[in-house]
Amino acid sequence: MEQHPSSPAQPYSAEELVPHSGDMSLLEEVLEVAEETLRARVKVRDDGIFSRGNRVPAYVGIEYMAQAVAAFSGYHARQAGKPVELGFLLGTRRFNTTVAWFACGSTLEIAVERLLQADNGMATFECRLTGEGVEQSARLNVFQPDNIEEYLKEKR
Numbered sequence: 001m002e003q004h005p006s007s008p009a010q011p012y013s014a015e016e017l018v019p020h021s022g023d024m025s026l027l028e029e030v031l032e033v034a035e036e037t038l039r040a041r042v043k044v045r046d047d048g049i050f051s052r053g054n055r056v057p058a059y060v061g062i063e064y065m066a067q068a069v070a071a072f073s074g075y076h077a078r079q080a081g082k083p084v085e086l087g088f089l090l091g092t093r094r095f096n097t098t099v100a101w102f103a104c105g106s107t108l109e110i111a112v113e114r115l116l117q118a119d120n121g122m123a124t125f126e127c128r129l130t131g132e133g134v135e136q137s138a139r140l141n142v143f144q145p146d147n148i149e150e151y152l153k154e155k156r
Helices: 058-079 148-154
Strands: 029-033 037-043 055-057 088-097 101-103 107-117 122-131 134-143
Touching: 029 058, 037 058, 055 058, 058 088, 058 101, 058 107, 058 122, 058 134, 107 134
Parallel strands: none
Antiparallel strands: 029 037, 037 107, 055 101, 088 134, 107 122, 122 134
């Protein structure tokens, strides 16, 4: 994946903010982060696990949005001196798309806005994904426990 220089306003690469690696690391660049919002970019890859020839199913946009939410969380964790942690996508509401597929090689921009953050780690984000001839929107419900290891032990 091509590396982009960090800007003074956003000093971290996408890889430093999202706890995914290898084929599951989908964001190309985090463009801008604010207190309640984040903008990121992804280039639709033809060599990724989601590609089907020269296209990627549009429902993968939900994963692009979820990784932008993860980058938002990772950024704020780093700013607070905490490690980047895993989180969980609990559900998607109001998913709308203008396309069935993304063309490989196309560039998409994702914008996320935190609408709600509960003390127990639950949050809701309004998300929008755009590109040439592409518009998607969804509301994502996510959960990030205070201690991921402890949480996973409890669920076994």
